[in-house]
Amino acid sequence: xxxxxxxxxxxxxxxxxxxxxxxxxxxxxxxxxxxxxxxxxxxxxxxxxxxxxxxxxxxxxxxxxxxxxxxxxxxxxxxxxxxxxxxxxxxxxxxxxxxxxxxxxxxxxxxxxxxxxxxxxxxxxxxxxxxxxxxxxxxxxxxxxxxxxxxxxxxxxxxxxxxxxxxxxxxxxxxxxxxxxxxxxxxxxxxxxxxxxxxxxxxxxxxxxxxxxxxxxxxxxxxxxxxxxxxxxxxxxxxxxxxxxxxxxxxxxxxxxxxxxxxxxxxxxxxxxxxxxxxxxxxxxxxxxxxxxxxxxxxxxxxxxxxxxxxxxxxxxxxxxxxxxxxxxxxxxxxxxxxxxxxxxxxxxxx
Amino acid sequence: xxxxxxxxxxxxxxxxxxxxxxxxxxxxxxxxxxxxxxxxxxxxxxxxxxxxxxxxxxxxxxxxxxxxxxxxxxxxxxxxxxxxxxxxxxxxxxxxxxxxxxxxxxxxxxxxxxxxxxxxxxxxxxxxxxxxxxxxxxxxxxxxxxxxxxxxxxxxxxxxxxxxxxxxxxxxxxxxxxxxxxxxxxxxxxxxxxxxxxxxxxxxxxxxxxxxxxxxxxxxxxxxxxxxxxxxxxxxxxxxxxxxxxxxxxxxxxxxxxxxxxxxxxxxxxxxxx
Numbered sequence: 001x002x003x004x005x006x007x008x009x010x011x012x013x014x015x016x017x018x019x020x021x022x023x024x025x026x027x028x029x030x031x032x033x034x035x036x037x038x039x040x041x042x043x044x045x046x047x048x049x050x051x052x053x054x055x056x057x058x059x060x061x062x063x064x065x066x067x068x069x070x071x072x073x074x075x076x077x078x079x080x081x082x083x084x085x086x087x088x089x090x091x092x093x094x095x096x097x098x099x100x101x102x103x104x105x106x107x108x109x110x111x112x113x114x115x116x117x118x119x120x121x122x123x124x125x126x127x128x129x130x131x132x133x134x135x136x137x138x139x140x141x142x143x144x145x146x147x148x149x150x151x152x153x154x155x156x157x158x159x160x161x162x163x164x165x166x167x168x169x170x171x172x173x174x175x176x177x178x179x180x181x182x183x184x185x186x187x188x189x190x191x192x193x194x195x196x197x198x199x200x201x202x203x204x205x206x207x208x209x210x211x212x213x214x215x216x217x218x219x220x221x222x223x224x225x226x227x228x229x230x231x232x233x234x235x236x237x238x239x240x241x242x243x244x245x246x247x248x249x250x251x252x253x254x255x256x257x258x259x260x261x262x263x264x265x266x267x268x269x270x271x272x273x274x275x276x277x278x279x280x281x282x283x284x285x286x287x288x289x290x291x292x293x294x295x296x297x298x299x300x301x302x303x304x305x306x307x308x309x310x311x312x313x314x315x316x317x318x319x320x321x322x323x324x325x326x327x328x329x330x331x332x333x334x335x336x337x338x339x340x341x342x343x344x345x346x347x348x349x350x351x
Numbered sequence: 352x353x354x355x356x357x358x359x360x361x362x363x364x365x366x367x368x369x370x371x372x373x374x375x376x377x378x379x380x381x382x383x384x385x386x387x388x389x390x391x392x393x394x395x396x397x398x399x400x401x402x403x404x405x406x407x408x409x410x411x412x413x414x415x416x417x418x419x420x421x422x423x424x425x426x427x428x429x430x431x432x433x434x435x436x437x438x439x440x441x442x443x444x445x446x447x448x449x450x451x452x453x454x455x456x457x458x459x460x461x462x463x464x465x466x467x468x469x470x471x472x473x474x475x476x477x478x479x480x481x482x483x484x485x486x487x488x489x490x491x492x493x494x495x496x497x498x499x500x501x502x503x504x505x506x507x508x509x510x511x512x513x514x515x516x517x518x519x520x521x522x523x524x525x526x527x528x529x530x531x532x533x534x535x536x537x538x539x540x541x542x543x544x545x546x547x548x549x550x551x552x553x554x555x556x557x558x559x560x561x562x563x564x565x566x567x568x569x570x571x572x573x574x575x576x577x578x579x580x581x582x583x584x585x586x587x588x589x590x591x592x593x594x595x596x597x598x599x600x601x602x603x604x605x606x607x608x609x610x611x612x613x614x615x616x617x618x619x620x621x622x623x624x625x
Contacts, residue, residue: 052519073525085520089538091464099524146524156523 002063002076002153002186003028009058011044011210017187018044020210021058024269026188031180034190035197036207037233043158043209049188050079050156061154066274073102075156078147082162084139086131090342092118093127096145103150113287117149120179137168143294144176148183155180155187161196173199194234198222206230228346231272237303237314240278243343244271246350251338255308256288258333263340272339275316279332280323286330292323306331376600383407384594406594415595417570418577424487425562425573426555429494432545433551436495437502442532444503445510459500467560470496478565485567493561498551505550509543510536545610556603574599 004026010020019041026032034042047053049060052071059066067075078099079085086095094101095116105113118124121141131139140160147155160176161169177200180187191197197204198218206213206221206229214226225231231239245252246269249261253271283289290306290313297319304315304323317332323329340350377397383406385399444456459565474493475484483489513536537544559575566572578599581592 043493050523052522071527072522073527077523077525079520081516081520083514083516085514085516087517087535089518098521098526102525102530289377 004154004186004188005059005061005064006045007051007059007061009045009048009055009060011041011048011053011055017210018155019048019055022207022210022212024205024212024215029184029186031177031189031200031202033197033201034188034207035194035203035233036192036213038192041210042192042207046156046158046188046190049154050077051075054131075154076086076152077156078150078152079156080140080143080147080158080160082159084131084143084163086139088131090130091127091132092123092129092134092142095142096127096149097132099146099150105150105203111148114134114145117145117257120148121145121175133252136164137172140172144179148179151183151185153186155185155189157187157189159191160189162191162193176200177263194236198234208233219284224348225272225339226348228270228272228341231341235274237275237316239272239274239339240311240313241341242271242273242308242311244269246340253288253308253317255290258287258335260335260338263350265340268343270341270343270346271348272341273333273337275303275314276301277334277337278313278315279334280315280317280321281330281332283328284334289330291330292325292327292329294325295323304329379593379596379600382589383597385590385592387588391409401609406590407598410591410594410598414569414577414580415574415598418572418574421487421571422573425490425494426552428491429485429498429555430548430551432491433495433498433502434548437499437506437547438537438540438544441503441506441510442536445507446515456504459503462496462500467497471560471564473563474561484565485571487571490562490565490571490573493565494555494558499560501554502547502551505547506540506543509540509546512607513539549607549610552606553603556599 004024006022006024007027008021008023008173009019010021022041022045024032036042036044044053048055049062051067051070055068060068062075062077069215087098090098093111093114094116097110097201100110100113102117114127115124118127121144123138123145126134126138131142134142135205140163141335157176161172164172173196176345189196189200201218203216204218204221205215208229214221214230222234225234225239228241232241242253245267246260246263247266249259249263251258251260251263251271279286288308290308291314293305293307295305296303298316299319301319302317302321302323304314304317304321306315307313308328313331317323339348341347381398382404383398384404385396386401386403386405444452447528478484478489478493481489483492517535517539518531521535522528526534556574560574562573562576563579566576574595578595579594581588581595601605
């Protein structure tokens with residue numbers, strides 16, 4: 001178990017900056033998720049912690065010690081790769097035991113620990129098989145067993161669930177989270193899936209274009225996104241973002257004008273509101289009227305969309321509501337959950 | 352074309368091809384079984400009236416045994432030196448990027464465009480000035496100049512197919528690069544190593560020109576050169592020539608037969624997702 005510190009690490013390939021001066025403190029035993037769209041530098045960041053890529057500048061500290069010059073094997077960490085990275089010519093037992101074999105752990109102890117790790121991830125009956133005889137979910141668990149077998153200081157997981165089907169992903173998610181709690185091992189987890197981030201993380205670090213956007217607990221990020229990008233990236237369906245003008249305590253748009261007394265700003269801005277904070281009402285009773293573009297039944301709710309200017313605005317309405325396409329209804333903003341972002345920088349403003 | 356026409360047509364083509372390829376071998380085998388009087392009988396006989404093993408007994412003279420031993424030593428040593436060298440070279444050429452990579456790879460290919468005839472005089476001079484004429488080592492070095500470039504190219508192709516993730520996984524598991532190479536890369540490249548080995552063996556086992564030029568005494572001759580013994584000033588002893596041809600071919604055919612299964616490179620299945 002160990003805390004991890006990234007000290008303004010940067011990775012450049014030629015003129016391309018993959019990771020731009022990222023600093024981050026990860027507490028002992030914490031489950032930190034690096035979240036961002038593909039190409040945002042999250043995997044590169046993790047690979048620099050692992051020692052598979054070398055930072056152009058900056059320091060990586062594990063357990064308070066600078067590890068920049070240590071090879072991956074000397075950093076006492078385990079990694080689960082997106083495509084599992086199992087050794088196809090070895091049996092499952094040999095795969096799980098390989099880190100111990102390299103570390104010259106005696107054979108009897110090795111076998112005992114391999115068995116324990118395999119039982120932990122429910123693989124006990126498959127130890128003599130080869131990876132090719134296993135399903136995707138089983139292979140993923142082998143990779144996990146190989147990671148936990150030598151009780152490292154740190155787990156690194158690079159999109160470990162992205163190759164599994166949707167149902168398996170949900171159950172593996174729960175297993176992973178439970179396992180991490182039980183072992184108490186510091187974990188860095190890379191994903192582009194915001195649901196994974198929200199459900200598993202103690203803290204989420206959102207990245208974009210090699211830069212850190214916001215770091216915080218999932219709910220904190222969801223409730224108070226630091227900028228328009230984070231606001232749009234977290235949450236499904238994503239937050240509605242509308243260009244407005246604010247003056248004299250009112251938010252003005254060609255189609256509506258609402259009161260917003262507490263907002264301390266004036267001039268052009270972006271108004272953000274999550275679909276679940278809006279509501280569908282009778283025509284004429286809301287902040288603006290609009291035609292229903294689509295109404296999609298999600299199961300527990302109905303997602304109603306309408307056109308506002310060039311944008312589609314989404315509203316999560318109660319499933320008992322009955323509206324049809326083309327019907328004219330009213331839409332209402334929830335006054336207590338209005339977010340404002342700068343039109344120039346996208347930063348959160350108005351508080 | 353419908354399936355009903357295509358199938359018999361393909362079958363006929365295959366039969367014709369097979370006959371063209373196999374006829375010389377059949378003839379070789381047939382002549383090797385003919386008594387000394389029969390090879391020139393007219394009309395030519397496909398199969399001898401009185402098959403005999405006498406040619407084989409004559410061909411298995413002490414000189415043949417010596418030639419056989421020489422061939423085994425030279426080919427074996429060439430193989431044992433070529434494969435490890437080529438493996439390490441191919442690995443670095445498949446994993447490390449450097450500025451002259453393509454130039455280097457091009458040079459390796461270019462080396463093979465020179466016909467053996469063009470290489471033989473410079474090679475002869477080199478081997479002579481190293482005082483290695485008429486030695487195993489001289490011949491082995493000459494062979495390696497031919498086998499190494501091809502082996503590097505063949506192995507590089509196989510090594511490029513070994514997923515890089517596996518070496519990264521091994522690195523995280525604590526293995527040094529060399530350890531990962533031996534534990535992970537080499538086992539996964541095994542079909543390629545076997546295919547390359549068979550290729551090297553076939554090339555060296557049947558090589559004639561270098562073996563003739565770089566050896567002078569009878570004791571140092573290899574099998575292909577030794578066959579020359581039967582082609583004399585006053586006649587060719589076809590029966591014995593063909594009997595020894597059969598015996599020379601057998602090891603190569605046997606090796607190929609037993610290892611062809613290994614060429615099916617299905618070993619990386621299950622390594623990564625899929």
